[in-house]
Amino acid sequence: xxxxNYKPGLGSVGSYQVSGIPYVKxxxxxxxxxxxxxxxxxPQVTKFISVTNTDAADTExxxxxxxxxxxxxTNVFVVPGGQTLQLELKVxxxxxxxxxxxxxxVAGLTGIPNTAINNPNVSPSGSNxxxxxxxxxx
Numbered sequence: 001x002x003x004x005n006y007k008p009g010l011g012s013v014g015s016y017q018v019s020g021i022p023y024v025k026x027x028x029x030x031x032x033x034x035x036x037x038x039x040x041x042x043p044q045v046t047k048f049i050s051v052t053n054t055d056a057a058d059t060e061x062x063x064x065x066x067x068x069x070x071x072x073x074t075n076v077f078v079v080p081g082g083q084t085l086q087l088e089l090k091v092x093x094x095x096x097x098x099x100x101x102x103x104x105x106v107a108g109l110t111g112i113p114n115t116a117i118n119n120p121n122v123s124p125s126g127s128n129x130x131x132x133x134x135x136x137x138x
Contacts, residue, residue: 025104061081062078
């Protein structure tokens with residue numbers, strides 16, 4: 001007798017059609033300590049992430065999906081001071097740096113465990129999209 005053992009994965013459409021499990025982190029303040037990049041790990045694969053830079057308009061928060069991409073400033077996105085950026089992305093980690101005093105992250109989580117990103121063509125580390133591959137699925 002066969003046993004049906006379904007586990008949602010990255011291509012599980014239903015995981016992205018339902019509302020996300022709420023995740024809130026903030027205020028995050030260690031970006032102003034210099035150094036970095038710093039890493040925020042989500043407990044499950046995200047459906048969306050929303051990053052709010054609560055600093056003044058002349059400060060920038062630099063974010064990426066790998067420490068390599070962020071440290072070399074080759075695969076980054078910028079959240080200007082006083083602005084919010086919402087991204088519909090399935091990720092498990094967010095890397096950040098900048099000279100800001102505080103920012104916040106709100107995410108919608110799926111029921112997909114982080115271990116679902118285990119394709120070496122996509123993520124050699126098995127935890128997130130690789131900056132070395134430009135975040136493209138191979």
